[in-house]
Amino acid sequence: MREAEDAFRRGVRSVLLFGIPARKDAQGTSAFDPKGPVPSAIRALKTRLPDLVVMADVCLCEYTSHGHCGVLSDGAVDNDRTLPLLGQAAVAYAGAGADVVAPSSMMDHQVAALRRALHDAGQEDTLVLAYAAKFASSLYAPFREAAGSAPSFGDRRSYQMDPRNSREALRELRLDAEEGADALMVKPALPCLDLLARAREEHDLPLAAYQVSGEYAMIKATASQGWCDEGAAVHESLTAIRRAGADLIVTYFAGDLARRVGRGVR
Numbered sequence: 337m338r339e340a341e342d343a344f345r346r347g348v349r350s351v352l353l354f355g356i357p358a359r360k361d362a363q364g365t366s367a368f369d370p371k372g373p374v375p376s377a378i379r380a381l382k383t384r385l386p387d388l389v390v391m392a393d394v395c396l397c398e399y400t401s402h403g404h405c406g407v408l409s410d411g412a413v414d415n416d417r418t419l420p421l422l423g424q425a426a427v428a429y430a431g432a433g434a435d436v437v438a439p440s441s442m443m444d445h446q447v448a449a450l451r452r453a454l455h456d457a458g459q460e461d462t463l464v465l466a467y468a469a470k471f472a473s474s475l476y477a478p479f480r481e482a483a484g485s486a487p488s489f490g491d492r493r494s495y496q497m498d499p500r501n502s503r504e505a506l507r508e509l510r511l512d513a514e515e516g517a518d519a520l521m522v523k524p525a526l527p528c529l530d531l532l533a534r535a536r537e538e539h540d541l542p543l544a545a546y547q548v549s550g551e552y553a554m555i556k557a558t559a560s561q562g563w564c565d566e567g568a569a570v571h572e573s574l575t576a577i578r579r580a581g582a583d584l585i586v587t588y589f590a591g592d593l594a595r596r597v598g599r600g601v602r
């Protein structure tokens with residue numbers, strides 16, 4: 337609440353929430369517990385800051401004991417058994433008052449699963465921001481350390497995208513648009529500017545880019561050594577993401593940026 341109120345005071349008008357549960361298990365049950373960390377935070381935020389747009393990330397990896405984005409069958413991530421759990425999580429977040437749910441697990445058909453679950457729960461007005469092209473990136477490491485969500489075995493390359501294959505990423509964007517996404521996301525941001533630009537040409541939906549924890553840490557670390565000016569580097573990287581075609585940018589620099597430019601940053 338303190339972080340959100342401080343950011344709101346500086347002019348940040350939207351937040352994207354991730355949950356760190358008290359207890360993790362194989363099914364990631366805290367992800368869809370209506371009393372879990374994210375629904376509780378949404379209710380508190382919407383009560384204190386009704387004008388704040390609240391988005392909730394929908395995935396299991398912060399909640400599973402094994403750190404994978406879905407439940408396991410025979411030691412592998414089970415796409416189709418994961419989908420209803422993601423749907424339950426989206427319904428829990430929408431029920432708590434989230435304006436936007438953002439599926440990030442890269443399970444096939446996750447957007448359709450959320451749409452169906454939200455419809456069945458009478459929550460069809462909740463928007464779906466799809467992590468449509470999410471690459472298996474080394475730059476997620478600082479987030480995983482903070483969330484304690486590094487996979488306990490293997491990696492996420494069976495469901496996240498191969499950075500070498502841009503045509504597959506474009507196909508994922510197309511599929512999510514067809515499944516009813518309200519906005520499409522590319523992640524990470526700076527290494528994927530070519531895809532953002534191509535997606536901009538192809539899609540009318542709002543496009544989001546996620547400047548991930550490793551992108552944030554690179555700028556912070558470089559600036560802390562006195563090797564670049566942090567404010568200029570932040571401005572340059574965000575401008576490049578915007579120039580490539582992003583309408584929305586998820587960034588850990590939002591609060592700093594709002595303070596620097598001195599007016600509303602959504």
Ligand SMILES: [Zn+2]
Binds near residue numbers: 398404440441
């Ligand atoms: Zn995940």
